[in-house]
Amino acid sequence: MSISQGNLPAFLSEQRHGHLIDGRMVPAQQGDWVDSFSPADGRLIAQLARGREADVDLAVRAARRAFEGPWSRFTPAQRQKLLIRVHDVIEQHFDEIVTIESLDMGAPLTRLRGARNGLLQSILYFASQAHHAGGQTIPNSLAGRFTTMTIKAPVGVVGGIIPWNGPLFSQWGVIGAALATGCTAVIKPAEDASLTVLRTAQLLLEAGVPEGVINVVTGLGSEAGAALARHPDVNRLSFTGSTGTGREIIKASAVNMKRLQLELGGKSPDIIFADADLDRAVPGAGMGVFGNSGQVCFAGTRIFVERKIQEAFVERLAAFGRSLKVGHPLQEDVILGPLISQRQLERVQGFVQQGSREGAQLVSGGERLGGDLAQGYYLEPTVFSEVHNSMAIAQEEIFGPVASVISFDTPEQALALANQTEFGLGGAVWTSNIKTAMNMVHGIQAGTVWVNCYGAIDPAVGFGGVKNSGYGWKGGTTHIDGFLYQKAVVINTD
Numbered sequence: 001m002s003i004s005q006g007n008l009p010a011f012l013s014e015q016r017h018g019h020l021i022d023g024r025m026v027p028a029q030q031g032d033w034v035d036s037f038s039p040a041d042g043r044l045i046a047q048l049a050r051g052r053e054a055d056v057d058l059a060v061r062a063a064r065r066a067f068e069g070p071w072s073r074f075t076p077a078q079r080q081k082l083l084i085r086v087h088d089v090i091e092q093h094f095d096e097i098v099t100i101e102s103l104d105m106g107a108p109l110t111r112l113r114g115a116r117n118g119l120l121q122s123i124l125y126f127a128s129q130a131h132h133a134g135g136q137t138i139p140n141s142l143a144g145r146f147t148t149m150t151i152k153a154p155v156g157v158v159g160g161i162i163p164w165n166g167p168l169f170s171q172w173g174v175i176g177a178a179l180a181t182g183c184t185a186v187i188k189p190a191e192d193a194s195l196t197v198l199r200t201a202q203l204l205l206e207a208g209v210p211e212g213v214i215n216v217v218t219g220l221g222s223e224a225g226a227a228l229a230r231h232p233d234v235n236r237l238s239f240t241g242s243t244g245t246g247r248e249i250i251k252a253s254a255v256n257m258k259r260l261q262l263e264l265g266g267k268s269p270d271i272i273f274a275d276a277d278l279d280r281a282v283p284g285a286g287m288g289v290f291g292n293s294g295q296v297c298f299a300g301t302r303i304f305v306e307r308k309i310q311e312a313f314v315e316r317l318a319a320f321g322r323s324l325k326v327g328h329p330l331q332e333d334v335i336l337g338p339l340i341s342q343r344q345l346e347r348v349q350g351f352v353q354q355g356s357r358e359g360a361q362l363v364s365g366g367e368r369l370g371g372d373l374a375q376g377y378y379l380e381p382t383v384f385s386e387v388h389n390s391m392a393i394a395q396e397e398i399f400g401p402v403a404s405v406i407s408f409d410t411p412e413q414a415l416a417l418a419n420q421t422e423f424g425l426g427g428a429v430w431t432s433n434i435k436t437a438m439n440m441v442h443g444i445q446a447g448t449v450w451v452n453c454y455g456a457i458d459p460a461v462g463f464g465g466v467k468n469s470g471y472g473w474k475g476g477t478t479h480i481d482g483f484l485y486q487k488a489v490v491i492n493t494d
């Protein structure tokens with residue numbers, strides 16, 4: 001191991017972490033705790049306050065007070081400057097934060113370090129959006145002399161429920177947009193990976209974000225998460241998670257007509273034509289499905305390959321999978337870390353068994369790693385060929401490093417198969433023919449289509465889903481607009 005316990009951030013030596021409400025770490029009202037483990041070796045690394053209705057209510061009240069307090073008088077320029085200070089503090093603490101993330105949720109440290117520029121740029125992007133809240137002056141046809149315009153105002157208190165597969169990034173969709181627009185927030189991280197969010201919230205205070213503007217309540221989804229979703233004083237909720245929970249959120253939001261942004265599951269198609277540059281398509285599609293050990297909402301898990309190159313492609317994809325070093329996330333040369341939990345590992349292994357049972361051919365991988373890694377939840381990158389689109393491994397979100405290769409003969413067939421899914425988050429096409437590429441771009445029913453690449457996302461562009469992958473857009477000015485409401489102003493100037 002390259003990093004000894006002695007080198008770990010001081011934050012990780014604290015045994016218990018309270019909620020962060022109104023600028024202070026506080027225990028749960030009922031005083032109980034949830035255990036938090038590292039997926040790297042199954043070890044208990046901390047205990048988190050177990051938030052329930054009363055804790056969420058305390059945090060929402062703090063956020064409401066902050067929304068109506070001095071924070072409401074921050075000018076766009078002040079909010080922009082604050083976000084730049086936040087950027088600087090996060091930059092200074094970057095190594096600390098990614099080490100926490102790596103141990104808490106299992107993403108390889110080397111990969112997280114490589115995301116440094118992307119993360120910092122996204123904070124700067126939010127800083128640039130502090131001046132975005134402008135309306136329009138609109139010519140009207142009213143009888144008389146009227147001047148009509150729109151102005152925009154922050155929606156108020158925003159709830160953010162985020163999953164465990166990448167809190168380092170996903171938390172900024174709430175934090176960055178709230179700070180840019182003048183909203184306040186209560187964030188409920190996943191019980192399996194809350195530490196990055198708690199540490200980030202502390203650093204926000206250090207950067208000068210006023211108390212109560214960003215609050216964090218930890219605990220279980222069914223308790224703290226559900227309480228936040230139904231709280232009558234939360235004006236908007238950004239939810240990232242599974243489609244099933246997304247449906248619950250929609251129901252809970254009815255209590256006060258919360259505005260919703262739902263980033264849900266996916267089963268994204270990655271279409272490889274025979275004229276593609278396979279030297280790029282193989283690693284591109286490979287990392288598209290194996291990256292973050294497959295725990296990516298837009299992972300390209302259904303790989304459609306033109307039949308004439310199917311055999312060669314499968315062979316190369318399997319070799320690529322075998323070449324990826326799976327291991328302890330803090331080890332320098334590791335490309336893939338563990339799955340988040342024993343439960344998730346068993347779920348993924350269940351899909352691997354079901355794939356074989358249903359007649360798909362297991363070409364490589366599928367085994368849990370033992371030896372030094374036996375205490376963690378490590379699974380080999382797995383490739384199935386001879387998959388039919390109707391099999392469970394081709395229809396259900398596995399959220400593990402499992403590729404399902406399906407062959408096709410014509411572009412029309414590829415498109416029909418690609419769209420035979422309940423989801424619509426991402427999709428990709430690999431080809432050297434621009435006509436083929438554009439036909440796929442227009443035909444794939446998804447929020448993002450990548451051409452000759454996979455998974456690149458820019459904060460100024462963002463992404464979102466259609467069908468059961470949810471609605472609302474994360475990133476770009478559309479995202480910022482979601483934190484604002486529009487007001488029409490009609491002035492009689494007769």
Ligand code: NAP
Nearest residue numbers: 162163189190191220221225226241242245263264265297
């Ligand atoms: P999940 O069970 O839906 O959990 C997501 C979040 O919701 C967690 O913070 C969870 O807290 C909380 N939660 C659970 N039940 C809740 C309830 N009844 N009310 C309110 N909140 C509740 O999802 P997961 O299985 O942990 O995460 C993986 C899923 O997230 C996959 O389906 C993946 O596709 C999706 N995802 C989507 C995107 C995207 O941008 N589209 C990005 C990442 C992940 P606890 O964990 O503490 O229970």
Ligand code: MG
Nearest residue numbers: 037104192193
């Ligand atoms: Mg954990």
